[in-house]
Amino acid sequence: MPDLPGARALLAVVAALAGLTAAGASAEDDAFSLASLGVKGTAVYKNFSHFETTRDDPQLIRNEGLVRLEVNRRLAPWSDAKVVGELRKDDDDLTDGVSFQIQEKNRRRSLLDLKEAVLTLRGGPLEAGLGKQIYAWGTADTFNPTDNLNAYDYLDVIDNEKLGLWSAALRLTAAATTATFVVVPAFVPSRLPLPRSRWTPSLPAGFVGVADDPEVPRVTAGNLQYAARVRTTVRGVDVSASYYDGFEHVPVLRVSSLAVAPGVVLPRFTPVYTRVKVPGLDVSTTYGGFELHAETAARFVESNGRDDRWQGIAGFNYTWESPPLPGVEQIVFLAEYAREVTLRSRSGSNFLPLDSLPGLGDLVSSTVFREALIGRALVKLSEDTQVKLTSVFDLDAAPNAYVQPKVTHKLTDALQVEAGLDLFAGEPQSHWGRFRHNNRVFVFVKYFF
């Protein structure tokens, strides 16, 4: 059951949200409306109801409330500003106080947060973006090996989201070609599930060891991160080449030993972040009714890592307009195949191989799609109602899968409801199977104002 103080705080957020929404709505006809100020908002309520508890997490139901306000302003013909702020609360301790950090290291979310804050300056073919930004590189839908700049909030592994990144971006556009250069002064790690979360696998029985706090790279000149991408269109084919020189956002475990008493030595695990160089390539084109895409990247370890890896994903989208099915207006199909290959493994490394500690190894893996088949069918029943079925089959180990059927219905242009299931299947040690106790129903209500 949700704890009552948390639920009360959540209600307060939802009430504030409703107040803001009402203010926005009542001001709709007035000259002084939120929209007239260039403010757009989204209010979201989320409910997750799990079917069973786990060994470490007795909470079945989680409620979340979120209000997001976005302000866009044209400061001059050559300059824009965009600020996105969030107010959020939940009853599962995923939020904790209010914090503002350039290098976000908090394990929990801030009650008040600056999601994006970007100042854009333009001059001729050049454009500079300065501030907290979200990037989206790559052509694949499910997983983008070339999209390495932003960290993620994985407090809920499935309902994850990108974290804004303080950075400077320079874009040069000439005809069909755009070149982007990004510099990131402060590394931001991904926010991992909390220790007693249902998303954190329980440690094997009898396991004894010392777990350190993560060693997050400090903000120094040596830890600057860089990325570049050149994208162009040639004869109906979009091609991008990219390069990332920075840190993986999910840590690996460095193994050492610690003498805790004379003659008593325990293994010591320190989460550290691998510095990598990642050249990548992605393409997209069309053939008949198909949109075809492929994306690939090699991840070469520079420091604090064990394996050089190659990742690739390829697939297609196909839209079937007016299929001969009663009540169905359109079906959009997506199919993708993802693969990862270890190019080189450093023997004698003191970094834990990802699969060496059953259950735990995968937790700190950034390689969800080692070999996977992804399918998605988006069935549009009307302009207001659609059903989406997403499935990911992990082929790397014994058959295991994640399936999400979801219904979205727009009650009005401003009010939308989503409901669905997250279902996991497979052997306990398999990638998706270890979450088999996390099957759940979810309901989201979104209000746009």
Next chain:
Amino acid sequence: MKRTLAMLGVVLVVAGSAPTAWAQSALAIMQKQRELHRAADEQETLAVKIVDRRGAIKERRLVRYTATAPDGLSKVLVRFVAPRDIANTGLLIWEARNGDDDQWLYLPGVKKVKRIAASGKKNRFLGTDFSFEDLRPEALAAHRYESAGSEAIDGQDCWIIEAVPATERQAADSGYSKRRLWMRKDITQIVKREFYDAKGRLEKVQTDRRLVNVKGPLWRADEIEMHDVQSNGRTILTLEKRALDAGLKDSLFTETELAREGS
């Protein structure tokens, strides 16, 4: 004087009775129409009213930017500004002479620009009764045009021109087996279009209303209605603001601009 002579030429060709001459004249009329009403660039803010078969109304607002290069090929950027759930969703079209346009869609929810398949052109654009291909400039090289007589609309004499895909591939990519176009003879402007589905049945009728002479020989409709006669849905575009030849830069028609939110 030049225009008068050109028009006279068109009329003389139309007056010929041989089928080839008719076909040539229909294409000549279409070329003339495109040439006469082409602006170097154009920006329109449109109110969109979607009325479904039950009479339920949805309202949207979009901005459409168009620029035509000296080679006659256009680039189009369409961006929804309201309602909030689809605001910033954008469509970018780079016209190709053979009709195989490059098209990209920007979805703000995932902050991604996605290329759209050629046959995706027949899909409906964000719940409207317009398909993606209805929003692109007329692809003259991708169609065969034939004259189908004359008829008066609202007291104005019009040529009727039938347009069919020029090749089997273009037929497969298009949602229409045929279109019938009514073009006013006095201003060489299309005022009505009938769209026929793959089985040859009438699917949609587009009616252009409130025609205004915006500049020189350029005419525009301030209200366009697309009526889906099969589903009995309607989409009405009403002009709120228009600017012609404002000097839109080519850099507006890029992935970077397509993905720009809040502008």
